[in-house]
Amino acid sequence: MAEAPPRLEIRNITRQFGGRKVVDDVSLSVAPGEVTCLLGPSGCGKSTTLRIIAGVDMQNSGEIYIDGKLICDTQFRVPPERRSVGMMFQDFALFPHLSVAQNVAFGLTKSRRAERAARVHELLTRVGLAHYADEYPHALSGGEQQRVALARALAPRPGIMLMDEPFSGLDNRLRDDIRDETLAVLKEEGTAVLLVTHEPEEAMRMADQIVLMRDGKVVQRGAPYNMYNAPVDRAAAAFFSDLNVITSSVHNMMAATPFGEFMTPGLPDGSLVDIAIRPQHLKIEFDRNGHAPSATPQNGMPARGRVERARFMGDESLVEFRMEYDGSLLKATLPGVFLPKPDTPMWLLIRRDRCLVFPSTHSDSIAAS
Template structure:
C-alpha cells in the first residue's frame, strides 16, 4: 500500500487562466479519497497531472515515497504504476472481457496472465464473463471490468474519473458499493473525482473539497458534513440551514431560538449559524418559533418541507422522515435538535 503526497501543485492554461493554485493534499495508504468540487474547480486537471498526462507548472506529486513529478522530474505515464478507471469504462471494443482485463499484464507468462485475469473477474463479481465482448455487458458491468483492468497490474494508485456518471441512479449505488469493496479487498490507494456530494460522502474514506484550485477542506465524510469550514462548503456538501445569530457563553441567539454551539467562540460573536435540515423538527404552533409551509417535496424515504420562518428573510428546509402531514399554507412550529456551528 502506498500514500499520496501532493504539495503546492499549480497549473494554468494561459496567463489569465489559472486552474490549480498551489494545491496540497495528503492521502494515507489504502485510503479511498474523493476529490469533490464544482465543475471547473481543477479536479480533473489534478488527476491528469498525477497520471502524467499533463505537466504541472509547479509543485510535486509523490506516491509511496517516489516522486512522479516535481522540479526537474516528470515520469512518463507508463512508468508511474497508476491504474485509471475513466468515465464510461472505455473498454477496447474488439477485445473480449478477459483480454481487456489482461491488457496491462504483458510482462507475465500466459498462465500467470490467465490466473490474474480470473482473480480480478471474481473480485468484481463477474467470474465466468471472460469470453464475452464489451457490447454484451451492461453499463455497470463495463465499469466493473474497467476497474478489474486497472487493478490487474497491481498499481500503486488507482484514479477514478467520475466513473459512475453514465449510470442511472438505481444502478449507480450498487456499482459504487462493488467498486469500493474491490478496492478495499486489494488494499489499493485510490482517488475518486466527483461533483456528486452523495457519492463522495457515501463512498470515500476521505473527502477533499476543492474550490478555485485549492483544497478548501479535507477530512472524513462525517467531519466535512458535520463541521464544514465555511458556509460555502456547508452548502456544497449538503443541504444547509444558515441563519444569523449572536454567540455568547456557548450558545447562539437566532430566529430559531437559543441554540447550543459545538465550539464556542471567545467573547460575544456575530455570524452565520449552521444547521442541517435533519436537525429541525415540525412541531405544534404553540412550541418555539413559527412559520408557514411553502412547499413539500416528497422523496419516498423522506421529504423536504420548506418553511418561511417569522423573522427570517430566507426560508428553511426541514427534512422529515416518512409520511408528511403538513401542506403548503399551513402554519407550523419549529424545534431544533443537536448542536449548531457558528461561522463568524
C-alpha cells in the first residue's frame, strides 16, 4: 500500500528581492495533524515562506504541493482562495463591524444557513465562547479575540493552517493557556499546521517538528528534543538557550580546558573549538578552606570562581561567577532561591555529558589557558 503524501510539501523554494535571496532553497513537509514550526530571528525568511505557501507572494523557483498535487510552480498557480489554506496573524484581523458569530461565519458563504449556524456554534463551543456569539470584537479580551480568530480560520475546514506569530500580542500570563488550547483544537481537527515564530520556547511547546532558519536557509530540522540536545552549530545552540563558552585549541584530537579535556574527533591540531555549556548544567560546590572537590568522570575537574552577582528570577536563581583561571564570566542557574554574597569563592564543575563542542567561528569566545 502506497504511503499517503504529506498534506503540505514545498520543494526548493527560492524568493529574491533586489537580487538578494530572502528565501534560499527551502524544502519542508507537514503531515495531517502535525505542527511544524518555522523558527528563526526576524528577517530570516520565515514569513515570506508562509506568504508564498498562502499564495499572496510568488516564488522565483520551486514547487508547492498539497496532498500530492502541484498547486504552484513558476508557470502554474492555483489562486489563494482555492488552496484550502487557513491563515492566522498576530493582529487577529477580526472585522469590528461583525459580531463574533458573523466573524466565524465569514468564510462559509457557500454553506446553507442551517449548516453555517451549526458550524459556528460547534467552533465557538469548542473554544469556549458560545456565550459571546452576539458580542462584537471590541468587547472581548485579547485572548478571546485570538480564539475567535482561530474559530474563523477553522470554519471552512482547511487542510492546512498557516500561523504567523499568532500569540505575540497576548499577555505573557495568558499565552501558555491560549497556545495549549489552540494546539488541542488544531489536533482535533486533524489540520496540518505551519507556525512561524521567533520564540524557541513557543516552538518547543507546540511543535512536532522544528525547522530552524537563518539568512533564508534551513540550517537544521528535527523534533524539539533533538534540536535542543544536538544543535548543528554554536549559533543554533545559542538560539535555544544561554551558553557559557570556553574556547580551546585541538591537540591530538583533544581540547584542554580548566574543567578537563574534551574529545574533538576529526578536527586538525591547532584548530580552535568552542566548548559550550548551558547555565543549568553547571554544578556549584562551596569552597571549604580552599580544598577543591574531587574530579569525577562525569563532572571533570573543578575550577574556582567568585560570585559576581546573584539574582532571583522567580522559579530559579541566576548566579554569575568571575573565574580565577582567566577572569571570564560564567553563569549558572539553580532551582529555587540561591543568593550567595558577592565575592564568595565557590567551585564550579560542568556536566561533561551536557557539553557541546563546535568548531570555533566566533571572535568573542573565551580562550582557555
